[in-house]
Amino acid sequence: xxxxxxxxxxxxxxxxxxxxxxxxxxxxxxxxxxxxxxxxxxxxxxxxxxxxxxxxxxxxxxxxxxxxxxxxxxxxxxxxxxxxxxxxxxxxxxxxxxxxxxxxxxxxxxxxxxxxxxxxxxxxxxxxxxxxxxxxxxxxxxxxxxxxxxxxxxxxxxxxxxxxxxxxxxxxxxxxxxxxxxxxxxxxxxxxxxxxxxxxxxxxxxxxxxxxxxxxxxxxxxxxxxxxxxxxxxxxxxxxxxxxxxxxx
Numbered sequence: 001x002x003x004x005x006x007x008x009x010x011x012x013x014x015x016x017x018x019x020x021x022x023x024x025x026x027x028x029x030x031x032x033x034x035x036x037x038x039x040x041x042x043x044x045x046x047x048x049x050x051x052x053x054x055x056x057x058x059x060x061x062x063x064x065x066x067x068x069x070x071x072x073x074x075x076x077x078x079x080x081x082x083x084x085x086x087x088x089x090x091x092x093x094x095x096x097x098x099x100x101x102x103x104x105x106x107x108x109x110x111x112x113x114x115x116x117x118x119x120x121x122x123x124x125x126x127x128x129x130x131x132x133x134x135x136x137x138x139x140x141x142x143x144x145x146x147x148x149x150x151x152x153x154x155x156x157x158x159x160x161x162x163x164x165x166x167x168x169x170x171x172x173x174x175x176x177x178x179x180x181x182x183x184x185x186x187x188x189x190x191x192x193x194x195x196x197x198x199x200x201x202x203x204x205x206x207x208x209x210x211x212x213x214x215x216x217x218x219x220x221x222x223x224x225x226x227x228x229x230x231x232x233x234x235x236x237x238x239x240x241x242x243x244x245x246x247x248x249x
Contacts, residue, residue, distance in 0.1 A: 007079075025213050027058055029206050029242055032230045033118050034062035037145050040202070040246060041114065044070065048110065050137070051076045052103050052117040052130075054087050059118055064093055071095060077106045103130055111139040118147040119242070121192075122180045131196040138249055146193065147206065147244040151183035154239040155209045164212075186238040189245065198247035205233035205240025 041047070049071055051060055060076050073095055078084050079102045088098065099106060103117075103124060115134050121127040138144055150156075151168045159165035169183045184192070193200065208229045209216070233240040 023056075025207075025216070027056055028226055028230070030056055030058040030118065031062065032206055033145075033147050033242075033244060034059050034066075036204070036206075036244060037063065037114075037116060038066040040143065040145070041067065041070075044113070046070070046072045047113045048072050048139070049074045049114045050108070050112040050116070050134075052078075052115075052120045052134075054078045054080075054083050054098075055119070057087055057090075059116065060087075060096075063116075064096060068093075073097065075099060075108070075112075077101050077103060079103065104133070106133075108137050111142065112137055113139050113142045114145070115142070116145040118145065118244075119149070121146065122148050122182055122184065123178075125181065127192060128196070131193065131198075135196055135198065135249060140249070142248070143201065144198070144247045145244065146247065147242055148184045148189055149180070150185060150189075150205075150237075150240060150243050152185040152238055153209055153241045155211050155241070157239065158210065159212065184243070186243060189243055193245055193247055198249060200245060201248050202244075202246040203237050204244050205235070205237035205242070206230065206244055207241040208233040208236060208239070209241040 047067065047070055049063065049067070051063070051074070054060060054076060060074075064071065064074055074093075075097045077099045078087075079100070081100055084098055084100055092098065103120065104126075115138055117130070117134065121130060124130050134144065153168075156165060156168040160168055168185075171180055171183070190200065190203065237243045
């Protein structure tokens, strides 16, 4: 069991408030990530869905809204009691079950058709434990969606060349506030999932980000440009702000 299974995860709740520096950018990426999952599941029904983490609430609310009538069950696991309490205040569909547990200790006897762990592996002490544990819970013909921030993002590479960042793998104060423990890049991320016996069905980028968050905010880009940055990123995962991998077993 990793150290995360004894960590007080409520201490990170401040990173999900609106005044957090990356709040709006994170919502943009999470909305796109959710949309791509829904698009990948077109035509599939009677799904048992598992989500790791509540976060900003964007992912679970998007998924159950878009997949309404196609879900047999939806389980959401989160280790922060305060985040769960806030999530439940808004009301949940009857088929949604929220479980207070650590990702390292949650167990299920029935396999899931879809498991999504968007922006989880950068938080845990041992990503290998997580992938092994949830691979065992994935149905034979199921799909798993995994997303992580990318150290090789274009803005980090440019920042290093400009002398603003000495190491693209260095965690910022905001990373630490979110509870991040590492950065992946394209090679380390793909190697990780392949090492655990997964087959990569699709890999794509989320948000092509050329400059820092603060610089983007000053540009006041219209929604159409934010959408274009996400659409373009699909074909350039190695340099996108985040990487999304869909896998099967």
